[in-house]
Amino acid sequence: MKVLLQNLQIFDPQGIQNEKKDLLLEDGIIVKISDSIPIDSGVEKFDFEGAICSPGFFDMHVHLREPGREDEETVLSGATAAAAGGITEIACMPNTTPTIDNAGMVDFIKQKAKGHLVNVHVIAAATKDRKGEYISPMYELKESGAVGFSDDGVSIKNAFILRKAMEYSKMLELPIIEHCEDESLAGGAMNESEVSTKLGLPPVPSVAEDLIVMRDILMAEYLDASVHIAHISTKNAVEMVRQAKSRGVKVTAEVTPHHFTLTQDSLYSYDTNFKMNPPLRSKEDVAAILEGLKDGTIDVIASDHAPHSPEEKDYEFIYAPNGIIGLETIVGLTLSDLYNKKILSLEKVIEKLVVNPRKILNLPLPKIAEGEKANLSIFNPDLVWTVDANKLKSKSRNTPFDKRIITGKALAAINNGKMFFEDEFISLSA
Amino acid sequence: MPLSSKHLLGLYDTPVEDIRLILDTAKTFREVLERPIKKVPTLQGQTVLNLFFEASTRTKLSFELAEKRLSADVVNFSKSGSSVQKGETFKDTVNNIISMKVDIIVVRHESAGVPQFLTRFTNAKIINAGDGRHEHPTQALLDIYSIEEKIGSVKGKKICIVGDIAHSRVALSNIFALKKLGAEVSVCGPLTMMPVNIEELGVKIYSDINKAIAENDVLNVLRIQLEREAGSSIPDLREYREYFGINAERIEKNNKDILILHPGPINRGVELSSDVADGPYQIILNQVTNGVAVRMAILYLLGTQN
Ligand SMILES: [Zn+2]
Numbered sequence: 065m066k067v068l069l070q071n072l073q074i075f076d077p078q079g080i081q082n083e084k085k086d087l088l089l090e091d092g093i094i095v096k097i098s099d100s101i102p103i104d105s106g107v108e109k110f111d112f113e114g115a116i117c118s119p120g121f122f123d124m125h126v127h128l129r130e131p132g133r134e135d136e137e138t139v140l141s142g143a144t145a146a147a148a149g150g151i152t153e154i155a156c157m158p159n160t161t162p163t164i165d166n167a168g169m170v171d172f173i174k175q176k177a178k179g180h181l182v183n184v185h186v187i188a189a190a191t192k193d194r195k196g197e198y199i200s201p202m203y204e205l206k207e208s209g210a211v212g213f214s215d216d217g218v219s220i221k222n223a224f225i226l227r228k229a230m231e232y233s234k235m236l237e238l239p240i241i242e243h244c245e246d247e248s249l250a251g252g253a254m255n256e257s258e259v260s261t262k263l264g265l266p267p268v269p270s271v272a273e274d275l276i277v278m279r280d281i282l283m284a285e286y287l288d289a290s291v292h293i294a295h296i297s298t299k300n301a302v303e304m305v306r307q308a309k310s311r312g313v314k315v316t317a318e319v320t321p322h323h324f325t326l327t328q329d330s331l332y333s334y335d336t337n338f339k340m341n342p343p344l345r346s347k348e349d350v351a352a353i354l355e356g357l358k359d360g361t362i363d364v365i366a367s368d369h370a371p372h373s374p375e376e377k378d379y380e381f382i383y384a385p386n387g388i389i390g391l392e393t394i395v396g397l398t399l400s401d402l403y404n405k406k407i408l409s410l411e412k413v414i415e416k417l418v419v420n421p422r423k424i425l426n427l428p429l430p431k432i433a434e435g436e437k438a439n440l441s442i443f444n445p446d447l448v449w450t451v452d453a454n455k456l457k458s459k460s461r462n463t464p465f466d467k468r469i470i471t472g473k474a475l476a477a478i479n480n481g482k483m484f485f486e487d488e489f490i491s492l493s494a
Numbered sequence: 495m496p497l498s499s500k501h502l503l504g505l506y507d508t509p510v511e512d513i514r515l516i517l518d519t520a521k522t523f524r525e526v527l528e529r530p531i532k533k534v535p536t537l538q539g540q541t542v543l544n545l546f547f548e549a550s551t552r553t554k555l556s557f558e559l560a561e562k563r564l565s566a567d568v569v570n571f572s573k574s575g576s577s578v579q580k581g582e583t584f585k586d587t588v589n590n591i592i593s594m595k596v597d598i599i600v601v602r603h604e605s606a607g608v609p610q611f612l613t614r615f616t617n618a619k620i621i622n623a624g625d626g627r628h629e630h631p632t633q634a635l636l637d638i639y640s641i642e643e644k645i646g647s648v649k650g651k652k653i654c655i656v657g658d659i660a661h662s663r664v665a666l667s668n669i670f671a672l673k674k675l676g677a678e679v680s681v682c683g684p685l686t687m688m689p690v691n692i693e694e695l696g697v698k699i700y701s702d703i704n705k706a707i708a709e710n711d712v713l714n715v716l717r718i719q720l721e722r723e724a725g726s727s728i729p730d731l732r733e734y735r736e737y738f739g740i741n742a743e744r745i746e747k748n749n750k751d752i753l754i755l756h757p758g759p760i761n762r763g764v765e766l767s768s769d770v771a772d773g774p775y776q777i778i779l780n781q782v783t784n785g786v787a788v789r790m791a792i793l794y795l796l797g798t799q800n
Pocket of ligand 1: 216217218243294295341342
């Protein structure tokens with residue numbers, strides 16, 4: 065089957081940049097790229113005037129709830145939410161029930177995702193059952209397809225086991241991804257600040273994150289191993305990563321859209337959709353994050369997509385679970401709040417949503433060239449739209465961005481011989 | 495003149511005019527409480543639900559008395575612990591109860607924000623009877639009423655709140671209201687019991703109890719939660735008593751004009767020695783009486799407005 069994608073502004077970090085082209089796909093393969101491709105009969109055409117096309121977006125921090133909480137998200141519903149968000153590849157976190165800490169579990173996720181437009185990569189637990197007692201069977205996990213290791217939800221429990229995990233994964237050339245939060249200071253419902261004082265909510269201090277970021281950086285430096293800091297959220301953590309990078313430490317960092325768009329001031333509503341971990345921080349932290357995004361201290365934008373059922377989000381604030389969904393808003397928020405506000409150029413946006421996640425996880429970067437398999441994201445940075453939580457493809461509705469007006473939208477995702485466009489999957493193969 | 499809001503969720507958002515209106519109205523009800531027949535028909539036909547998700551004897555009793563003296567129909571619901579543990583959401587629990595159509599809900603809960611949350615799915619008027627470590631507006635109002643009854647307007651008065659400020663809804667509501675009324679507010683206690691950025695609320699911090707006694711007109715002394723604090727914020731109760739406890743000797747040495755308040759129940763021999771708890775400087779039992787009058791005023795003002 066032939067499909068013609070017209071008038072795309074191509075941005076391929078490894079190839080064509082900022083040129084308007086037509087793309088002809090046949091059975092999901094890019095067969096022709098040209099200024100203007102005439103329409104043959106039997107070719108379905110899509111006019112993308114005004115839109116940009118890059119290699120597919122990659123969200124490296126996603127919580128699918130399968131197995132365990134399939135009522136909140138399944139591998140398939142999460143993958144479809146990603147496609148609807150313009151994303152072609154995701155990496156899912158291992159904090160399911162049971163934990164993804166053995167080859168069978170990796171295989172289970174892979175099987176579930178088979179045949180979907182979105183490639184679902186698996187990050188396996190760094191320690192058995194994420195308990196921080198024994199390192200997970202990383203060799204076997206790698207062989208079964210795991211692309212990194214994390215105890216996300218918590219930090220790797222102590223420095224001793226962290227060291228073992230870093231050394232072992234260094235041998236396998238896979239990254240350790242750390243949720244940085246000192247356990248003894250954890251457990252609060254919002255960022256410790258004058259706002260938590262006024263709201264009377266149990267606070268968690270930013271230093272809880274900073275301490276573990278420092279520990280992890282020092283350990284990575286000592287072992288010459290690599291570490292990826294998940295959802296960085298504090299000013300000090302950004303500064304520590306910046307300094308570590310300048311010393312040559314193999315540290316990378318990611319930030320979520322909510323940590324660069326929202327602050328703790330949102331908590332005045334006591335709306336549990338603003339409860340997440342790490343919590344929303346201060347204006348100063350957000351400013352430092354924007355600076356870190358600009359100067360390259362922060363490598364990646366990832367959603368930390370964390371579905372929760374409406375029942376759970378209706379719990380009293382201190383009991384409600386942490387986390388929000390984000391697969392379907394990450395691209396829009398990045399375009400709206402970073403690209404359109406001139407914090408990041410298009411090139412930098414592509415770096416953080418396309419290039420760096422794959423670099424960190426050692427995965428190949430798709431090319432936009434004739435003969436290549438089409439793995440593409442198409443988006444319009446100028447399109448204004450309003451988020452409607454009820455229309456999201458995720459099984460869950462817990463987003464603080466409902467009703468938010470966003471400038472910039474993902475239009476289509478293409479991968480594995482399929483295209484997601486205007487709310488539906490279109491098969492591109494014969 | 496009506497209140498500007500149909501709820502009393504906290505004093506942070508309550509304008510000073512409303513605070514004054516409540517305090518003035520309370521005076522009238524304080525007089526009612528001195529009459530041989532203490533009941534007025536003001537809230538006849540209205541139903542008040544006391545929704546207590548946290549153990550409370552005094553506040554609940556005080557509210558119940560206030561409601562009954564206003565001739566309201568009173569329904570009580572008490573349940574401690576989280577609804578979560580019972581597999582039922584808070585919203586379900588509450589929806590069940592309020593489907594009985596109540597006019598006013600008095601709510602206490604260990605999570606901050608619950609009174610505000612309730613306003614989103616009921617039409618009833620909500621009175622916060624304490625939410626987590628957030629606010630306890632009726633307690634602060636009765637404290638202020640009691641101070642003014644004794645020494646006149648709090649404006650310009652120096653008032654210090656002593657104890658575990660970080661975990662105290664009484665402290666926070668007092669700070670918000672007293673600042674609005676023009677008092678000079680301070681707090682005293684170990685730094686481990688101070689919430690971060692408390693100075694930004696415009697309060698001074700003392701860590702020397704003798705100085706706090708010497709430099710203030712009023713001390714509002716909070717109960718030290720034995721369970722919570724042993725081993726975390728303070729080394730032990732003995733050390734707290736020795737360095738932050740208030741006894742007659744300290745008062746006599748530093749300031750014999752001091753007025754002592756305590757929201758109760760008192761840990762005798764910890765935050766207050768018995769000679770102070772029963773002595774001439776305190777107005778603890780007046781607070782209890784005034785609490786009924788202040789709560790009657792709030793119920794009346796909210797209950798009679800649309
Ligand atoms: Zn995390």
